[in-house]
Amino acid sequence: MADVPESDEEEPETDGGVRAYTVRLELVDEPGELLRALEPISANGGNLLSIHHERGNITPRGHIPVEVDLESPPERFDGIVDALRDAGINVIQAGAEHYGEELSVVLVGDLVETDLSETLSRIEDEADAVVKDLSLAAPEGTNATASARLRLAIDSGRAERVFEAIRAVGTDKELTVVEPLVGGEA
Amino acid sequence: MRLAIVGAGDVGRSVADLAGEYGHEVVAIADSSGAAVDADGIDVERALERKAGGESVGTADPATLFETDYDVLVEATPTTLGDAEPGFTHVERALETDHHVVLANKGPVAERYEELRALEADSAGSIRFEATVGGAIPVLSTIEDCTPQAVTAARGVLNGTANFILTRMAAEGLDYEHVLAEAQDLGVAEADPTFDVDGTDAALKFVILANVLADGGFSLEDATVEGIQDIPGSALELAAEDGRTIRLIGEASREGVRVGPRLVPENGALAVTGTRNIVQLETKHAGSLHNSGRGAGGPETATAVLSDVGRLPSLEE
Structure with a gap:
């Protein structure tokens, strides 16, 4: 009885080693979605403290923001966030960053020829942004040079990474990317 | 100050034209094929008339510009990329002989900045280049x-x-x-x-x-x-x-x-x-x-050159 089994030492230290965290999620407005979001937290060693479900407050992306307070050992927190993301849950803040900015970019080139809808999907995936709005101008027909203005919802503080990703898509598809000038009192 | 102007494009000509108004004297102006040089001050009007008529600004060898007594070299030859020549060599020559240099030519300042500063450090002269950024605008x-x-x-x-x-x-x-x-x-x-x-x-x-x-x-x-x-x-x-x-x-x-x-x-x-x-x-x-x-134009850019000339310290020991 005095001997602690070897295997116990590999268990994460929880006693006295827990910290409180706030995680902000964005949920699709569907039944069962909240439960689905909470499951990965408890399954990965997190202890739920409170849940603030802001049904009346729709995000720029048309989703419902949920704020979850939990406690967990610091070394397990990243695992919880990863598990949420693996379950397809939108984690908008797990630390310093959260969705909150909108940006416009203009793309120029053979937009139709280079598959505009695929371009948009790639921007959403690779830049981790949401296309909120699209305006297309193709004065010479869809087979010639066209311009598109995209309004994007992105994480605050991530603008530079978003632009890098959009630039990479632009380079691949030979599109000119006109970025907004960020910073300073323009 | 006594100015030696190398380059007789819009900017070089305007510097020559306006120098008197700013209290300076032009002792030499050179383009790629000739020069007007006079230690007592050249006839600016005559040089500019020759240039306007399709000739060189003067009949002297362009190299004689560096041999005359001057205080400030105004480098106004066209901007070139890479080695920034011949502008860089003009600047080098002036600094090595302890003269000031004011540049309107962007090449040497953009492409060989550290070399310019090293030459300046070893010279009694200094370099200024307000005219290279934003023409008349004091940037x-x-x-x-x-x-x-x-x-x-x-x-x-x-x-x-x-x-x-x-x-x-x-x-x-x-x-x-x-x-x-x-x-x-x-x-x-x-x-x-x-x-x-x-x-x-x-x-x-x-x-x-x-x-x-x-x-x-x-x-x-x-x-x-x-x-x-x-x-x-x-x-x-x-x-x-x-x-x-x-x-x-x-x-x-x-x-x-x-x-x-x-x-x-x-x-x-x-x-x-x-x-x-x-x-x-x-x-x-x-x-x-x-x-x-x-941000451009002969007289506009020339005002930046001449303001720089006015900011230079005296070379007298």
């Missing part, structure tokens, strides 16, 4: 007044030709080719507008700004540069629907240099119209400063 002297350490970044519009083209495209709903042809007719764009529209000219100026902020370390190849040739009228229309417009914007900081077409608020400070230029300095303690004005 470098503003940074100098703020002290470069207190300026974190510079951004803005430093090519009037590209700005004119984008302004006209937005205002008239015309396409690039059409407006470029118009700009050439008006003399706003040169017959070969490549460096203006592909961003090279603006990039050289922002490289110079980055060199001043970081005390060297940049040349044109360190800059990320995009031009405006691929911007159609439709892109400007879409931008306008959103209260924005597109400008060829440069950015310089201690981290790097970037020039390209960017979306800016239509009524914002940086959306200057026509050939106007603007520079926004981001300061540590005082927010943004904006300097705007004419």
Whole structure:
């Protein structure tokens, strides 16, 4: 009885080693979605403290923001966030960053020829942004040079990474990317 | 001060023309094939008349310019990239013989900044180059007044030709080719507008700004540069629907240099119209400063050269 089994030492230290965290999620407005979001937290060693479900407050992306307070050992927190993301849950803040900015970019080139809808999907995936709005101008027909203005919802503080990703898509598809000038009192 | 002007293009000729008004004397002016040199002051009017008539400014060998007694070399030969010759050698020659140098030529300052500063350190003369950034607009002297350490970044519009083209495209709903042809007719764009529209000219100026902020370390190849040739009228229309417009914007900081077409608020400070230029300095303690004005032109740029001459310390021991 005095001997602690070897295997116990590999268990994460929880006693006295827990910290409180706030995680902000964005949920699709569907039944069962909240439960689905909470499951990965408890399954990965997190202890739920409170849940603030802001049904009346729709995000720029048309989703419902949920704020979850939990406690967990610091070394397990990243695992919880990863598990949420693996379950397809939108984690908008797990630390310093959260969705909150909108940006416009203009793309120029053979937009139709280079598959505009695929371009948009790639921007959403690779830049981790949401296309909120699209305006297309193709004065010479869809087979010639066209311009598109995209309004994007992105994480605050991530603008530079978003632009890098959009630039990479632009380079691949030979599109000119006109970025907004960020910073300073323009 | 006694000025020796090398280069007799728009800027060199205007410097010669206005020097007297600023209290200076022109003792030599040279173009690529000849020179007018006189230690007691050349006949500026005569030299400019010869040039206007298609001749060289004078009959002397251009090399004799360096042999006369002068205080300040005004380097106003055309900007060249890479080794920045022959401008760099002119500057080297003047500094090695303990003369001041004022540059209107961007090449040596953008491409060989550290070498220029090293030559200056070994010389009794100093170098100044206000005219290389933003023509008549006091940009470098503003940074100098703020002290470069207190300026974190510079951004803005430093090519009037590209700005004119984008302004006209937005205002008239015309396409690039059409407006470029118009700009050439008006003399706003040169017959070969490549460096203006592909961003090279603006990039050289922002490289110079980055060199001043970081005390060297940049040349044109360190800059990320995009031009405006691929911007159609439709892109400007879409931008306008959103209260924005597109400008060829440069950015310089201690981290790097970037020039390209960017979306800016239509009524914002940086959306200057026509050939106007603007520079926004981001300061540590005082927010943004904006300097705007004419960024090119002979007399405009000459005023920057002559202001620099006025800022030079006396060479008398």
